[in-house]
Amino acid sequence: MTQIILGSQSPRRKELLKGAGFDFEIFSPEMDESFDDDMDVYKVPAYLAEKKGDLVYEKFGSDKIIITADTVVILENEIIGKPTDFKDAKQILQKLSGKMHEVVTGVCMQFNGKKMVFSDTTKVYFEALSQKEIDYFVDNYKPLDKAGAYAIQEWIGYIGVRRIEGCFFNVMGLPIPLVYKKLKEWSEV
Amino acid sequence: MTQIILGSQSPRRKELLKGAGFDFEIFSPEMDESFDDDMDVYKVPAYLAEKKGDLVYEKFGSDKIIITADTVVILENEIIGKPTDFKDAKQILQKLSGKMHEVVTGVCMQFNGKKMVFSDTTKVYFEALSQKEIDYFVDNYKPLDKAGAYAIQEWIGYIGVRRIEGCFFNVMGLPIPLVYKKLKEWSEV
Numbered sequence: 001m002t003q004i005i006l007g008s009q010s011p012r013r014k015e016l017l018k019g020a021g022f023d024f025e026i027f028s029p030e031m032d033e034s035f036d037d038d039m040d041v042y043k044v045p046a047y048l049a050e051k052k053g054d055l056v057y058e059k060f061g062s063d064k065i066i067i068t069a070d071t072v073v074i075l076e077n078e079i080i081g082k083p084t085d086f087k088d089a090k091q092i093l094q095k096l097s098g099k100m101h102e103v104v105t106g107v108c109m110q111f112n113g114k115k116m117v118f119s120d121t122t123k124v125y126f127e128a129l130s131q132k133e134i135d136y137f138v139d140n141y142k143p144l145d146k147a148g149a150y151a152i153q154e155w156i157g158y159i160g161v162r163r164i165e166g167c168f169f170n171v172m173g174l175p176i177p178l179v180y181k182k183l184k185e186w187s188e189v
Numbered sequence: 190m191t192q193i194i195l196g197s198q199s200p201r202r203k204e205l206l207k208g209a210g211f212d213f214e215i216f217s218p219e220m221d222e223s224f225d226d227d228m229d230v231y232k233v234p235a236y237l238a239e240k241k242g243d244l245v246y247e248k249f250g251s252d253k254i255i256i257t258a259d260t261v262v263i264l265e266n267e268i269i270g271k272p273t274d275f276k277d278a279k280q281i282l283q284k285l286s287g288k289m290h291e292v293v294t295g296v297c298m299q300f301n302g303k304k305m306v307f308s309d310t311t312k313v314y315f316e317a318l319s320q321k322e323i324d325y326f327v328d329n330y331k332p333l334d335k336a337g338a339y340a341i342q343e344w345i346g347y348i349g350v351r352r353i354e355g356c357f358f359n360v361m362g363l364p365i366p367l368v369y370k371k372l373k374e375w376s377e378v
Binding site: 016019020021127152154155158159160161162163164165166167168169176177178180181 | 205
């Protein structure tokens with residue numbers, strides 16, 4: 001079986017790729033995650049996934065399967081990044097409260113001279129959250145490493161996400177059914 | 190805080206209620222799960238949840254919050270039950286392959302003389318599954334205790350469920366955001 005390199009430190013991505021039955025190694029290079037302000041926000045995650053994919057390719061070349069990904073939260077055509085501190089996390093959740101936002105994951109997959117870049121979008125509908133709920137979540141779950149200051153598989157998802165449209169796993173950081181389908185074409189499963 | 194009784198042995202329901210921050214006890218009476226063939230299939234889970242709720246109520250009365258639930262898989266207006274054996278599990282997954290089905294969870298909540306019965310429906314879109322994938326899943330995950338012969342949070346979900354519309358947790362067996370909202374009205378959270 002061809003060796004797979006996952007270019008991500010995200011524990012959720014590791015869990016999803018492992019859960020789909022794949023063995024892999026991790027190599028996640030440091031990268032400047034800036035992008036042009038003029039860029040269509042929906043194209044940003046694919047752009048960043050490909051940029052990271054190119055860095056991993058420089059190290060491993062084309063005889064291994066390389067998977068990189070980037071996930072963003074988009075609210076009203078604006079990217080909501082990772083919170084800078086607890087106060088910012090609470091403000092982000094206040095913005096998301098009672099509204100629909102989109103989670104877009106861009107994926108870059110490379111193998112044997114081929115490169116595929118694609119994105120998957122999931123709509124997430126949040127209940128109206130009280131200040132008490134937001135404070136409780138941020139103080140206890142400290143979501144500073146998460147785009148949009150939440151994880152759907154944690155307390156705030158259980159109580160607050162009443163509806164999604166699209167791939168659930170995509171919200172966790174990787175549209176694993178799509179990735180699996182591509183991997184099947186490239187590798188004995 | 191008012192004591193909560195969960196009338197279910199399902200490990201997924203326990204995980205969801207616990208994940209939403211509630212402490213509870215389990216009491217799950219044996220029950221005849223038959224229903225009238227003429228009944229609208231979408232009404233069956235609420236009917237069974239209420240029937241079980243009434244049994245739990247007989248034991249505990251109205252000073253505790255009682256939560257019971259029943260989940261069914263509906264494909265083309267027909268209830269797909271739990272598989273009778275591995276062969277049946279494989280046949281069920283062949284039926285679900287490449288199609289949309291609905292997961293309906295009926296919930297009955299009782300407290301202090303009040304009773305609420307409601308349902309939540311989630312549409313689940315399965316990729317086309319190969320015979321090899323179906324065999325691998327059934328042989329390794331042995332999904333005999335699961336309606337529709339699958340769990341969305343297991344391998345077959347990771348590779349096969351490309352889209353859902355509705356509550357993800359509902360597919361796992363309990364629409365926890367809805368249950369949380371009702372519990373907040375009844376109990377200090």
